[in-house]
Amino acid sequence: MTNDIGLHEWSHYCHNFHHGEYRAYIHGELAASGPFSVPHKVPLPVKGIITIGQEQDLLAGGYDTDQSFRGHIAQVNIWSRSLTPEEVRVQAGCAKSPIGNIFSTDREAVELLGGATVELVDHSYFCRKDVEYVIFPEARYMAESRLTCNRIGYEVYTPLNRADNIVLHQESLRFAENCLSNYHLWIGVTDQEEEDVWRKFTDNSIAETQFELNEPNGGTGENCMLMFLPNGLWVDTSCVIKWPACVPCEVDRTSPLRLRGFCFSNEAETFYEVLGYRGEKPYLHGYYGFMVYRSSNYTWEMFDTTVGEVVGILDVPSKDSYPIGRHTWTLRRSMCNYLIGSRIPLSFSICDNDEFTCANGDCIPKERRCNAKDDCSDLSDEEDCQFIVLPKGYRSERPPDNETEGLAINLASVVRVLRFMEISDIRRVINVEFTVEITWNEPRPKYYNLGDTLEWNKLSETDRGKLWTVKLQFPNVYDGNIKLLSEELYLNKIAGPMPPDYNNVRMDTVYHGKSAMMVQRLHYSGIFACTFDVFYYPFDSQHCFLQLQLSVRRELVKFSEEKAQVEYLEDPKLPAYILKGIFITVLESGSNETRYSMLNVEFVLARRWKMIVLTVYLPTAMLQLVGYTTLFVNVALMDVSVLT
Template structure:
């Protein structure tokens, strides 16, 4: 509604009933609210404004719902202008635009010259109060009709009675299961009249279709939504399971079909408007009427509902056109049956779309192909697109047949739609036009490179070959990043359900990492077994109506992508064996991000774990840690693994045997002094066995330029046994010499002197040598 006093002052006073809220403009100042104008029901709006204070208030049905004050004072409205209902004036009484027209019904419009007090407002608010305005009166004013506006007279009861039930009649034949599904699809249930008045009204509305609805095969023509299947004679609502509040009028005194006939129909002919029970067979088909507490909003979704589309997004079931219920858009388009097709027709421009059902009697609810006529939303004449018509609102998904399921059940690997459409086309990525898989994502922070979070889980070390200085690692590598160019669809809390399809993976950018010190030319890959998952971040936002299917959209700046794969790689490691077999080795796994230079993206160490057994055959696995290697052109990260050798085997198989061999060789000093051969054979045999151990051990270890601890041990052991053999030979030589006594005396004296010297200098001489000489001395002395 608008009031203009000249071509230049065409917006002196204006009232807008918009989808986003009720708004009033006074000389360029706006009073706004979020009050939505109710659909298919009456409401009383009041706007109060004080010229002296610039305060305003908005009332809905007598209750104050918004208030405020203009920042500047206004002037009184000048008389002599033009007041228009249903249009915004762009000049005095003219320059109307079709898309600015009001579609609806208005009554009892009054304007007072002063702000009404609370008591008067309470009297004005009720429907049909009869109070008239002092400045503009609905009753006394003279209105001129122009264009498509028309006067319609109605009773106060019709206008003021609040809507408690919406009834829609579908004059086509359906089986009972189809009738139940149809009513569910349009947001209602199969009607069961709740009073004699409603029953009579229903028959009056459907009697002209009774022959068509019965198929000419009997008196039954209209399904009613009640059954006594559970308990004979106890009729309950099919949808709710609650007892029917009103029963009758029956054909005869009561139902007469017994337990074989448990469904309910309305009759025509001699028993017009009466009820009868009937068998619940799908071979029967009749018309159906659906009821709901409020008119259900039916949403149109798909490529034809872009930002500037001439088609409405919301519709209500309305009057019949060409024999079937039509869908009336909220603003400027209708959907109706015409010449064998369902048509969407814009009332603003010459644009439409049509759909031909596969057989007679089917309605356009659900997802179907439509053919575009005219240029709209970037589509051309004759283009075929999928459009969806359903009552499914926010947080719901429309099955192909029009039924609604929870949107979280979409693509969850479980069938929830009867037609299985909830598990079809489960793409998780919305890739914008112009997206390039060659160009990496922009960084989330413009002042720093894009972080690629690095997660490694080492599963096993199948081989650790000391002699070759290599080891093989089985590891799971995960890379996580954000791509703000993408949006993700219908993500679940369970990230295993957010697996991208191979096609989606092929069409997005993924990082590439080189296994730097692994044998071969190994890079991260997307071969068999690879997974690319979406990791849900922040909350979702509803998908745009131009999408043919409902989706929850997760922005790419809040959610992440994670690529994971299992690898088996052989690495070289410089084993330092000086303390073998009591050594520990720290080896590294180096990874280099080669997708772009470090100034564009970097590897960020996130987590490194080892999930295999701690104790292997030869090694004990220690801690695993990560570190970033600085100063490289490409971001490089190192993973360090500690191997501690398990030395029990060497103690049992090497150290203890060598000690025993030394003792055996030393024990030859206690053999019979005259049995030189036995003493020498035992000592030499010990020396040969020890030499064999040395050879065997050396062959299993890498050749090093430095001595290993085990080499020193075996060498010293060989020297000790060699000295034993040498002493045995000297002793035997002394005994058999002609001047043996002298030699023996000289030998003992010399040996004693050496022993005393060693005792004096024992603090600076190797204790092992000192011990050996003492043992030799006392052995010879005793003998």
């Protein structure tokens, strides 16, 4: 059983062992249960040592700082009996309850190590839900201010009541100079939906407003809210007004910021939140000890608090810029496989692993990455698009290996005969236009952002040149008359993507080589030799062949007999012949030492004897008949009129 631990909020856990049954409660509710057994009784020494918040590899030793708990722990109790479900619910509800009769941190003397501290709080403290916010002290228009909050997973803040509004006003005064005007702070409410009913951006609930005298006064044209600097009260204004002001962002930890581009082994190490201020700017705090803060007007610094070292720096274009989105950092210490001084791309965004981070920090679904449409507002989703990533040592002249060692890879093939342009029994040739579609699996590369159709996954000429592809030879071509009209290479997706890599700054959808088939389409026009036997003319049938031979030895690559097909796409009734049949077989060719796999396409052409009889034999016979008739008829007796 696993569950998420909420950051900056208390979670109540109770583990109950009773007569061979284990029950786990989370927040007072039963989360799991089942039988358990131990081979013998386990003694609990009264004078033993309980270590809280630290995994130990040895008895009371073998501590590792990377395996220590970082946070707050309270009310650790051990009882000699099983608690009832009602007792568990009372404790989880922060009501005062009895402490453990064997051990309790509320009673026992606890030794503090590693900088741990203790503070005393009331029971109700553990169930308190405080609303937090961070003020971004840069003057921006309303739409841009809201984007600033949204890109870190927050929303524009609205005080709950008058007391909260006073606190917000007092805190905002420290940034008044940066906020530029007397109307210095945006408030996260709007009456766009219903006039004079002001609802919060965060949850659409109706807000308790704190209006200045004679406000609101803008009617339907003013649906947003600003705070008045002198007294902290509110005035309504247009949401599209060109009025820059600072913005308070309400903290929402359901979607943490994620750092991508390093090689963390634990996904939680990539999680960050915006906390407090350093140098009058909000800073980013990593769950595992990294901090990112502004060190000067145009420089941000990433600092590892666990070892006290600067990890990297980022130069930004303006003093109002933040490291949200994708940027190129300069390392000040070695990280992963990068050396000191390396410039590497890193990104901060709230995007999940099934989303793509735009350069400005916005998130879009991954399937919109490289889809020939601009989905990011900064157009960055269509940058650096590629379909293939080749492994180190890939050689395009070498075909892929079969999964079974020692066997050749099998090629599926479809030969489509488009048309006969000439059939000449005098020249003893056929002139044919045809296409060849060859399919195989290439497991060595990885593929990016595949679509669901072949046309979507068409590789560029540059990518095609990087890969091994089929090269054909034509043993029976006539006098070298073969022309390649076009060549195209596609990827046919046959399986789903690999699990997303939470460290990958590109955030492409990645497919294993086995998840797609290579589809090569070749379009040819050529003249091929054919042996014509005209002994039975015009009642003869001819057998002509189209032979396509691989240029790689059969031991490595061969055509599959079961997956070889042939199609004829034109009318089988030709001017002088009828195509009676078309067949395809897989043969071998070459010498005794080197054998090649070959497709042999056979055409059965039956001469159209009726047409020949009607157009040749019948007119000839009639002429002969007329000639013979003139031998027995006196032409002078015939009444013949001749027109001139």
